[in-house]
Amino acid sequence: MSLDTARLVVLYAELGQDGAERVICATVEDLAFHLSALEEATKSGQYGKLRRAIAEVMELAEQVGLVSMVSTARDLLECISGGDAVAQAAVMARLGRIAERSLTEVWDIGNLSS
Template sequence: MSAIENLRMDEPVRLDPDRLVVLYAELGQFAAERLIAAAMEDLAVHLVAVQLAAREQRAELLDRGAAEIARLARQVGMDPVSRVAQDLRACVARDDRVGQAAVLARLVRLAERSLTAVWDYQDMQL
């Protein structure tokens, strides 16, 4: 009998700090912080919504939520999260349920870690 292999699900979080710097430069500290906080809150809400949509097998809601996650993540320099959300949309479009489950799990892991990284970056700027 073959041994079961445990795979480490660990990938580095990558933020585009230049995007955050641009936001602060264009909007000023107060407005940039408000925009980032609102985007982070919306991203967290959409992350829960896509998980629920996947559980209920509601492809349209899953696709819409993933599109919104991609937009919000791009807005605050979370480009890998945005790309994975687009990958999720591709799985939904192909009706690839196995791929969808795997990509959704990756999106949740990456988004949660990225949200923390953005908050940590903001704390360093204060």
């Protein structure tokens, strides 16, 4: 898993501790929502909705420096474009694992768990 801590440093420098923590908290919540939407769209085969959810995940993850999540979401788009259902399922599982670890890490780094 890769986290761009420099992105978090920039957030704290630009917004101060309270502002950065609000942004990080909101971003983590939005990521959780869009990851859930991504799973639902996958289950229902709604590829337009799936692509939009992936784009949202990528944008939000980039805001808080979740490099691995962005990269894996990009890989998922490639699997969908290639029509490879097996690879798509594997990358979805990988994205879920990365999301769990990444969101916990960025949450902890932002001191949001206390």
